Amino acid sequence: MRYIARKPCSFGGKKYLIGEDVPADVVLDGKRQVALGTLAAVQDDKTSAILISLGEEQVSLTPEELQRIFDILQAKSEDAVALLQEETRENVCGVIAVCDSRRAVKTAANRSKGEKESTDDSSNEGESEKDNSDANVTVGEGEKEEAGEA
Structure with a gap:
């Protein structure tokens, strides 16, 4: 005390x-x-837990885990993905997956957490993104041709 x-x-x-x-x-x-x-x-209790409600689920975090979550949330997208690849704690990855709205970070958090369903969903989204990006490139090329003709 x-x-x-x-x-x-x-x-x-x-x-x-x-x-x-x-x-x-x-x-x-x-x-x-x-x-x-x-x-x-x-209290000098170093093992104090912080409870966070994620919908119906209660997650218990240590102060170090909470600090790591805020470090990841405040980092640039590329840096956050790199930090998540190093992260081994399931609680941290789970909170990031729920709280962060950036697609790349959310995908990395789900992979780190090991949720097969989430990675399957994100890989399907990734395929549709590729299809859309190809369409955007095609549209872009068409616009360039139209601009060259004018």
Whole structure:
């Protein structure tokens, strides 16, 4: 257990300002100081879990996993795909697959997560994209010919 000063205070002859850590061994009556609003009690539990609701599903994340998710969400599309290829934690890939709207990132997250259905769907989308891109190239060439004739 450790404490954080919520008000300027002094314990054991040392002054603490708002937001500073106060070691538990210098506080004589921690419960009273918390009740008075002088200190805030903080657990030293490093395994704290953060629950996220993804539709019907609850996902438990560690602070490190949550930080990794935000790093991926804030990265450029190419960088996010590279980060996801390195990622091995299923929770991280699952949250990215639900939260990120970029197609390349979503596909990479689904592959990393190992969801066969999602990769099958995205590969079908990829084939239709190729068909559309060929059509766009053809249209583009036709426009160039029309412009050359005019």
